[in-house]
Amino acid sequence: MTTEYQPVPIRDRLPTLFEVLSRRTTAPVDLFSFYIYMRDQQRSVDYLDFWLDVSQHMSLCRHYVRELRRSVLVETPELEKAGSKRSSQVLENLQDIRDAAGPSNYTEQRSQDARLSAFLRSESGSKHSPSNSHGSQGSGTTTGTELPPRPSFMTGNSNSPAQASQSPAHTVARADIRASAEKILYTYLLPGAEREIILPQSILDDIVQAVERQGRDDPEVFDPAKDYVFQAMERDAFPGFLRAKALGNIVPPSMMLRLILGMLSLFGAFWAAFVLIFLNYSRATRCWLILPFTLGVYLLASHQYMLDPLAALAGLSEYTFFDFYRIREPFVRRLLSKRALMCLGWVTAIDAALLCLFIFVPGKRL
Incomplete structure (x- = not known):
């Protein structure tokens, strides 16, 4: 089963970090090389993993909304007629948004993320979930075409959950989104976490308040942290990566x-x-x-x-x-x-x- 990639544009310049994270570049300035650089030379691969996991969480939410929209369309074939449920009308107004790996401070994606997050918050109390969901499976239940490259993808493991989940039988439940949000919080953000990253205390407090006390799991919760990590990588790591890979070819x-x-x-x-x-x-x-x-x-x-x-x-x-x-x-x-x-x-x-x-x-x- 092949993985779909975004078309690589022909450019007469060095790529940006946004283009690298979006997998719009090729070797030696592709995402695989950036991951190796962050792991072996920068020694801060946890920040890149956090950014990729948050992007994967966004893909999980998009996949959930698309499945929910398809299930509602099947259940309400005359959706255009009056009398359809409010949630169906909201889903009908939610167009399929593009899967982009860029930072959330891009205006178009920010607007898309806000609509998606608003829907998830309004839908959190409803029971609309794809009927054949397998329950909480973590972030590995998204389709392979939506996921950023994870270490399992980079090592070419054909048995990874991301590839196995491309089967139509593997759908996403709301519990999966909640489990994905909690995994990000407990893995990267809480003090003493397994792969704790350093964030401003105000950003950390807002995320903990939203996830643990307000019960939120929409991707907008992680936007400030995602933007902060992106800007940190763009400022501190990416220039060295370009010097190492675009101006040199040895490690x-x-x-x-x-x-x-x-x-x-x-x-x-x-x-x-x-x-x-x-x-x-x-x-x-x-x-x-x-x-x-x-x-x-x-x-x-x-x-x-x-x-x-x-x-x-x-x-x-x-x-x-x-x-x-x-x-x-x-x-x-x-x-x-x-x-x-x-x-x-x-x-x-x-x-x-x-x-x-x-x-x-x-x-x-x-």
Whole structure:
């Protein structure tokens, strides 16, 4: 069963965080790479998981409303005629809203979220729920086409709940929405939670008051926290992600290895060069210095530019240590190719200068 993705637009610029979270980008600036970056380098993947879980909660609510609307339409085939129930009229006025993964401060989505939340609050006391609901199943009961990528999706587990829930028999009950809201609260927000994230106390108090005391589970409850987390990621994490993935193609462990090997190679090159000079070896023999000098300069330049030039020209990028994948974002590939050519130019110039110095200098046996 295939998963539907939003069409990837052709852009002549770097993507925004909104586009990355909406899965409108491709490698190496896609959501998968951003998740790996937040986990391995930024060490703040809990914030991204919170944002994805809140988006998944919104998808759960949309799925519930669509199922409820379909069930009401089946039960009231003459819905257009007078005499239909108030809830049916409200559902008829609720058009299918788009599933977007963007921040809730976008005007259009804010309006859609507000209508959905208002309906859920007004419907909370009613008994309208799809008749074949399986009860509280948590956030895993939404359809796979609506869910942001979770770790189970990223690892390609075909048995994940998100994929299994695409069967028509798996519907959403109101208890599922309540369980999803409580899971977000108890996992990320309460003091001492398993994956507690830091939020302003005023935002945290409002969410606790709404969920625990007012019994609310509509997605509008989490809007302030969702916006705060989005802005924090956009300000603190996303610029570093673009530098690492759009201006470079290697990860920090690989950079450190290149620095160590480059220093060792240059040390060996200088040591061999002075030995060959002071033992008065011929210039033809000293030409072999091209190997350690070139390797050392190349590795140090790779560390300095956070870029493997040859891999970039081949269209490859590293997202975990020595695990390369193909660059599919056209603008990023052009940008990396230009930086790779510039890096190779510096490598060639420095290498040529060092070789000329140690090859053509007169030898003298001590």
